[in-house]
Amino acid sequence: MTGSDQRPFPPWLEVRLGELVRLVSANQAPSGLLVTGPKGVGKGILARAFLQRMACTDAGDSRYGCGRCNGCRSFLGASHPEILHVMPEAPGKEILVDHIREVIEFLSLSRSGPARLVFIEPAEAMTVNAANALLKTLEEPPGGAMLLLSAAQPARLPATVRSRCRLLRVPVPDRGVVADWLRSAADREMSVEEALAACLDRPLEAQALLEDDTARSAWQADHAALQALLRGTSPFPVIERFLACDLASLLPRLQRLLLSVQHYLVQGERDAFGRLFDSDSLQRFAH
Numbered sequence: 001m002t003g004s005d006q007r008p009f010p011p012w013l014e015v016r017l018g019e020l021v022r023l024v025s026a027n028q029a030p031s032g033l034l035v036t037g038p039k040g041v042g043k044g045i046l047a048r049a050f051l052q053r054m055a056c057t058d059a060g061d062s063r064y065g066c067g068r069c070n071g072c073r074s075f076l077g078a079s080h081p082e083i084l085h086v087m088p089e090a091p092g093k094e095i096l097v098d099h100i101r102e103v104i105e106f107l108s109l110s111r112s113g114p115a116r117l118v119f120i121e122p123a124e125a126m127t128v129n130a131a132n133a134l135l136k137t138l139e140e141p142p143g144g145a146m147l148l149l150s151a152a153q154p155a156r157l158p159a160t161v162r163s164r165c166r167l168l169r170v171p172v173p174d175r176g177v178v179a180d181w182l183r184s185a186a187d188r189e190m191s192v193e194e195a196l197a198a199c200l201d202r203p204l205e206a207q208a209l210l211e212d213d214t215a216r217s218a219w220q221a222d223h224a225a226l227q228a229l230l231r232g233t234s235p236f237p238v239i240e241r242f243l244a245c246d247l248a249s250l251l252p253r254l255q256r257l258l259l260s261v262q263h264y265l266v267q268g269e270r271d272a273f274g275r276l277f278d279s280d281s282l283q284r285f286a287h
């Protein structure tokens with residue numbers, strides 16, 4: 001990405017970013033945009049790159065912000081006066097109606113630039129009251145206002161909010177493209193293929209697993225719990241290990257492991273996720 005980040009911008013997001021920048025250049029930017037796609041595909045990276053591009057005063061024909069001008073610098077320092085980022089006070093908490101009142105107030109202030117942007121992430125964290133409060137602004141946006149919403153589970157948003165937004169879907173990218181991008185990361189204890197399999201093909205989670213000790217410890221705990229399940233003769237050690245894990249990451253991996261067991265039964269060989277476990281215990285569990 002541009003700016004302080006050394007890693008290249010995720011190539012699977014380039015086309016989407018280009019589409020957005022083109023809409024703005026053609027004065028066809030929607031006043032409400034809903035970016036959807038599974039967790040970990042880069043919705044936040046895409047939204048931030050777009051916001052930075054909007055803040056940039058020196059981008060020319062590029063789809064990226066330059067990273068050097070005052071606009072980019074104030075965006076990267078989270079102090080751009082025309083951009084408001086709305087998120088829950090802590091991960092997993094709700095976005096409340098008071099947050100949306102701040103949005104309405106922000107949009108009512110006089111503008112110094114051509115556009116005023118609000119980024120709500122994750123949009124499905126809005127309470128029903130918050131979403132209803134936002135609806136009026138989506139229906140009758142002040143001139144130059146653009147609301148950018150990001151949601152991994154758009155079905156949790158009221159249909160009235162969804163229907164007022166232009167949809168931009170970010171699908172799970174091609175595995176080979178992600179693997180090439182991940183290979184640009186340094187200091188790895190596991191292979192890119194293993195990390196992608198362990199993270200169920202979600203690029204940003206695989207990146208964290210390759211680079212971040214916390215993500216690695218969480219994977220090791222999940223892996224040990226699932227390995228204990230495969231080997232398990234008694235349920236107690238398995239339960240003990242399950243209790244040491246974060247269920248939010250463990251349960252999708254457990255579901256994935258059961259699919260790998262099924263794959264093994266049908267095909268007689270391990271798939272990418274199954275290869276993270278020893279074949280003897282997978283075989284024993286399958287039979």
Ligand SMILES: [Zn+2]
Pocket residue numbers: 055056057058059065066067068069070071072073
């Ligand atoms: Zn710039």
